[in-house]
Amino acid sequence: MAGVTLRDVSKRFGGVEVIRGLSLDIAEREFVVFLGPSGCGKSTLLRMIAGLESVDEGAIHIGERRIDALPPGDRGVAMVFQHYALYPHMSVRDNLAFGLKNIGTPGNEIAARIDTAAQSLEIGHLLDRKPGQLSGGQRQRVAIARAIVKQPQLFLFDEPLSNLDAALRVRTRLELAQLHQRLGTTMIFVTHDQVEAMTLADRIVVLNEGRIEQVGTPMDIYLRPASRFVATFVGSPTINLLPVTLAEEDGRAIATLGDGTTLRTAVAMAGMAAGDAQIGLRAEHVRIRTDGAVAANARVVERLGERTLVHAQLADGSALVAEDAGISAVRAGDAIRLSIDGSAAHLFDADGRGHHTSL
Ligand SMILES: Nc1ncnc2c1ncn2[C@@H]1O[C@H](COP(=O)(O)OP(=O)(O)O)[C@@H](O)[C@H]1O
Numbered sequence: 001m002a003g004v005t006l007r008d009v010s011k012r013f014g015g016v017e018v019i020r021g022l023s024l025d026i027a028e029r030e031f032v033v034f035l036g037p038s039g040c041g042k043s044t045l046l047r048m049i050a051g052l053e054s055v056d057e058g059a060i061h062i063g064e065r066r067i068d069a070l071p072p073g074d075r076g077v078a079m080v081f082q083h084y085a086l087y088p089h090m091s092v093r094d095n096l097a098f099g100l101k102n103i104g105t106p107g108n109e110i111a112a113r114i115d116t117a118a119q120s121l122e123i124g125h126l127l128d129r130k131p132g133q134l135s136g137g138q139r140q141r142v143a144i145a146r147a148i149v150k151q152p153q154l155f156l157f158d159e160p161l162s163n164l165d166a167a168l169r170v171r172t173r174l175e176l177a178q179l180h181q182r183l184g185t186t187m188i189f190v191t192h193d194q195v196e197a198m199t200l201a202d203r204i205v206v207l208n209e210g211r212i213e214q215v216g217t218p219m220d221i222y223l224r225p226a227s228r229f230v231a232t233f234v235g236s237p238t239i240n241l242l243p244v245t246l247a248e249e250d251g252r253a254i255a256t257l258g259d260g261t262t263l264r265t266a267v268a269m270a271g272m273a274a275g276d277a278q279i280g281l282r283a284e285h286v287r288i289r290t291d292g293a294v295a296a297n298a299r300v301v302e303r304l305g306e307r308t309l310v311h312a313q314l315a316d317g318s319a320l321v322a323e324d325a326g327i328s329a330v331r332a333g334d335a336i337r338l339s340i341d342g343s344a345a346h347l348f349d350a351d352g353r354g355h356h357t358s359l
């Protein structure tokens with residue numbers, strides 16, 4: 001078991017810098033998720049740690065050992081891909097044994113490791129089948145088992161759940177969380193899915209165009225997004241962003257929306273300029289209330305069972321998503337009233353940097 005350190009790591013493809021001087025410390029036993037949109041460099045970074053891509057500049061250490069110039073097999077890592085990459089002509093058992101045989105692991109040791117991994121992933125009954133005789137979910141469990149039998153110091157997962165259907169994705173996600181609890185091995189997991197990131201991570205690393213936007217616990221990222229980019233990437237429905245003008249009262253920012261509504265925020269005005277900015281309001285802080293201060297119109301009503309999302313329009317035409325109880329009387333076209341909790345508002349300055357409650 002070991003932590004991972006990246007120092008000023010860069011990578012170019014042709015003239016394009018896809019990883020830009022990135023530094024990061026991952027603690028031993030930590031479950032870290034790289035989260036970001038397609039093309040931001042998640043896979044490249046993971047492959048650099050695995051040794052499947054070279055490092056142009058900087059250094060990578062696993063534990064005390066500098067590994068960025070070592071061959072992949074000498075790094076003590078095991079990687080699981082979105083595409084399972086199993087050998088189709090070999091049985092599951094032989095797929096699991098293959099890498100271990102190659103490095104001369106004794107037969108009884110291989111059998112024991114396969115036994116343990118098969119038990120923990122409930123694939124014992126599949127060991128004599130070929131990958132072609134397995135469902136997608138079973139194949140992915142075999143791919144995870146193949147990583148486990150290597151007993152690596154570090155697991156690397158590249159969107160391993162993306163090919164699974166929705167129910168299986170949720171189940172496998174839970175199993176990965178349990179696997180991490182059981183093994184306690186350091187894990188790095190790449191995804192573009194914020195729900196996977198929120199549910200699995202000890203810490204999330206939000207990446208944008210080859211740079212780190214923010215590193216934090218899931219709730220840090222949700223409650224104190226460092227930038228507009230992070231705020232819009234995490235949370236469903238997407239955070240409401242509206243233009244506001246800011247003024248100061250008792251050191252706090254007062255935000256005026258386009259329809260004239262003023263909201264007292266809990267954001268310190270220090271570090272922000274008066275005038276134009278953007279306010280970020282999550283749907284759970286914009287509620288439908290008969291005595292709400294803000295007049296709006298319900299355009300689309302989405303009933304999700306446990307809650308109802310109301311896509312509303314304010315008097316000036318600006319749009320935002322409000323939340324109501326699961327059983328909601330609101331229908332599309334209704335005139336409604338909104339109660340907005342200004343104390344939960346985020347503010348974003350002209351550079352897109354986030355400012356939050358100073359509590
Ligand atoms: N082998 C390659 N050759 C050239 N460009 C590449 C190569 N691999 C990745 N890229 C580019 O690097 C960027 C980051 O890719 P990638 O790491 O796969 O992103 P992600 O996994 O976040 O979707 C993208 O612009 C992609 O097109």
Ligand SMILES: [Mg+2]
Nearest residue numbers: 042043044158
């Ligand atoms: Mg990728």
